[in-house]
Structures are given as structure tokens and as C-alpha cells.
Amino acid sequence: MLKEMEVISASMxxxxxxxxxxxxxxxxxxxxxxxxxxxxxxDKLGAxxxxxxxxxxxxxxxxxxxxxxxxxxxxxxxxxxxxTK
Amino acid sequence: xxxxxATPKSWYLPTKPHxxxxxxxxxxxxxxxxxxxxxxxxxxxxxxxxxxxxxLLAWDFFACDSTQTHHGRVTPVMVGxxxxxxxLLTVGYMGDGGGYSIGSQHLLNAAVRNETITLILVxxxxxxxxxxxxxxxxxxxxxxxxxxxxxDTAITGYPTKGPEFLxxxxxxxxxxxxxxxxxxxxxxxxxxxxxxxxIEGNGFSFLEVLATCPTNWRxxxxxxxxxxxxxxxxEFRVGEMKTPFGKGDKEVAVD
Numbered sequence: 001m002l003k004e005m006e007v008i009s010a011s012m013x014x015x016x017x018x019x020x021x022x023x024x025x026x027x028x029x030x031x032x033x034x035x036x037x038x039x040x041x042x043d044k045l046g047a048x049x050x051x052x053x054x055x056x057x058x059x060x061x062x063x064x065x066x067x068x069x070x071x072x073x074x075x076x077x078x079x080x081x082x083x084t085k
Numbered sequence: 086x087x088x089x090x091a092t093p094k095s096w097y098l099p100t101k102p103h104x105x106x107x108x109x110x111x112x113x114x115x116x117x118x119x120x121x122x123x124x125x126x127x128x129x130x131x132x133x134x135x136x137x138x139x140x141l142l143a144w145d146f147f148a149c150d151s152t153q154t155h156h157g158r159v160t161p162v163m164v165g166x167x168x169x170x171x172x173l174l175t176v177g178y179m180g181d182g183g184g185y186s187i188g189s190q191h192l193l194n195a196a197v198r199n200e201t202i203t204l205i206l207v208x209x210x211x212x213x214x215x216x217x218x219x220x221x222x223x224x225x226x227x228x229x230x231x232x233x234x235x236x237d238t239a240i241t242g243y244p245t246k247g248p249e250f251l252x253x254x255x256x257x258x259x260x261x262x263x264x265x266x267x268x269x270x271x272x273x274x275x276x277x278x279x280x281x282x283x284i285e286g287n288g289f290s291f292l293e294v295l296a297t298c299p300t301n302w303r304x305x306x307x308x309x310x311x312x313x314x315x316x317x318x319x320e321f322r323v324g325e326m327k328t329p330f331g332k333g334d335k336e337v338a339v340d
Contacts, residue, residue: 004087005089005090007087007088009088018088020090022102023090023101023102025102025106025107025108026107027106027107027108027109027299027306028108028305028306028307029108029297029306029309029310031306032306032307032309032310033267033310047102048107050107068091069269069270070113070266070267070269071112071113072105072108072109072110072111072112072113072116073101073102073103073112074090074091074092074093074116075090075102077088077089077090077091079088
């Protein structure tokens with residue numbers, strides 16, 4: 001059984017953004033691939049002492065999950081929210 | 086329940102985070118391979134072989150049988166394993182240095198014999214592990230450690246186009262394709278086809294993946310994507326060159 005890993009979550013309008021600092025190496029591929037420039041650098045440090053990422057606001061994320069797809073280390077998990085009308 | 090990272094089940098988690106540099110394309114390629122192993126349910130049947138270069142850092146990447154060979158010899162080792170144990174699936178994993186320069190004779194002859202193996206070649210246009218020297222796939226004009234003024238095609242020739250020459254060498258039943266880490270869904274689909282081709286026993290399967298190398302390109306994240314998408318993908322055409330699956334899967338894809 002693996003021990004539980006530290007996770008930083010940010011709840012946004014359409015998705016919950018989760019990042020695991022123990023896996024994030026701060027390469028920045030996700031921030032550049034994001035179509036809406038949602039991600040910015042955060043103060044929390046990752047695996048190599050490099051900054052991790054965090055969403056800059058609540059409504060620009062469209063839950064496309066490209067950041068999770070291009071992450072070479074599987075550090076990002078996006079949970080889509082159901083639309084409430 | 087606490088949320089866990091979305092790592093593929095076939096990854097060997099005690100070795101994570103893996104040893105590749107930040108932003109390295111190997112992680113994305115191996116994530117696609119891991120997810121395909123999970124979805125096809127072949128973790129117990131697979132033998133994963135890696136070659137020399139940065140690709141050898143994947144030796145403890147998967148929780149499945151692995152082997153590591155030197156200098157392009159992953160192709161004959163995979164051929165030998167497949168011939169002695171035909172029920173196993175052998176997946177060779179190498180870089181452009183191991184595959185196209187020092188191991189090209191093995192690659193070429195395995196393709197001519199149409200061996201039923203799967204090879205994945207990660208092309209990042211330089212020799213990553215030794216510090217970024219010129220490789221057979223370095224673009225004309227690209228600055229590397231050994232070509233400080235840019236690659237001069239009058240002296241060193243033009244980049245090797247592996248899938249193109251392999252698709253003319255192989256016979257029917259071969260699967261030859263080129264994918265890129267900037268189009269993840271397409272990469273995953275091509276890799277699934279390359280594995281499926283071996284499972285069905287059609288013949289030689291080869292997938293080249295264009296990958297990033299921010300450390301040796303000396304690029305930041307934005308320049309990394311720009312170099313991959315604007316320059317490398319222009320030089321090397323992405324798509325399926327040869328497929329035994331018929332027209333359904335043949336789309337030369339723009340994702």
C-alpha cells in the first residue's frame with residue numbers, strides 16, 4: 001500500500017484542479033499548452049525544488065485536460081464538474 | 086477516498102518521480118505506453134527492452150519484465166526473445182542515436198525480415214544523455230554541442246527519416262508510423278496500433294515519436310513547444326506511413 005501523497009487542490013467553476021508537488025518537476029509544459037493561459041507559477045515547491053503550478057482564477061479553465069495529458073510525470077489530475085443549469 | 090495521481094497501473098511507482106529531466110518527452114511517451122498496456126491488459130505478457138542513451142533510464146519504469154542492451158542491440162535481443170518465446174510481446178524502446186546511427190543495421194535487417202516485434206523510437210534530434218551532440222536526425226542549421234554554427238548539410242548530410250525508409254523496406258503486414266508528443270491522443274492511438282499489430286501477428290511494428298529535450302535544446306517551455314511544433318514537425322511528417330488495418334485507421338491526423 002502506497003502512502004498517501006500530498007495534494008494541492010483548487011476548485012474552479014468547471015473542474016477541480018489537483019496537483020501532486022512530489023511529482024511536479026516544474027517544466028512548464030502545461031502552462032504553455034493551456035489554451036486559456038489558466039495556469040501560473042505558485043509558491044509551493046515541487047520535486048526538484050522548482051515551482052509548481054496553480055490556476056490563476058476560477059472561470060478561465062474549460063476542463064479540456066490538456067495540462068494533465070502533456071504532463072510527463074502525471075502530476076496533474078483534473079476532475080470535471082457536472083454542469084449546473 | 087483521497088485522490089491519487091493518474092499514473093498508469095503498469096508503472097512501477099517506487100521509482101517515481103522518474104529520472105528524466107523536467108519537460109522531457111520520454112515521460113509522455115512512456116505514459117502513453119503504460120496506458121496502452123493497461124487498456125490492452127498485456128502487462129504479464131510483455132517484455133520491455135530499452136537501449137542505450139536517455140532511453141535506458143526507463144529500465145525500472147514498468148512493473149513488467151525488462152531488459153537493457155547497449156548500442157542499438159535492443160532490436161536483435163527483442164527478435165531473439167520473440168523467436169524463442171512467440172507467445173510473449175516484445176517492445177523495444179530506443180532513441181534516435183541508438184536506432185538510426187549505431188544500431189541502424191539491426192533495425193534495417195529486422196525490418197527486411199519483417200520480424201513480429203514492436204519498436205518505439207524517441208526522436209529528440211540530439212544525443213541527450215551525452216550532452217546534446219549532433220545525431221542523425223538533427224535538423225539542418227540546428228545548433229548542438231558538436232555543430233556550434235548549425236548543422237551543415239554539405240558536410241554531414243540531411244536528417245535520417247526512419248519511418249520513410251522502413252516503410253519501403255518492409256513487406257505486407259508491417260505497421261510504420263510517426264507521432265509527436267504534442268498530440269497526445271494521436272500518439273496513444275498510433276502506439277495502440279503498433280502493439281495491436283504484434284498481438285495479431287501481422288509483422289514488424291515501428292513507431293517513431295518526436296519528443297522534446299529542453300535541457301539540451303537550451304529552451305524554456307514556450308520555446309520548447311515552438312521548436313517541436315513549428316520546426317521539427319515541419320521537417321518530419323507526422324502520420325501513419327504503412328498500416329495493415331485498412332483505410333479506417335489510416336487518417337493522416339491533425340488532432
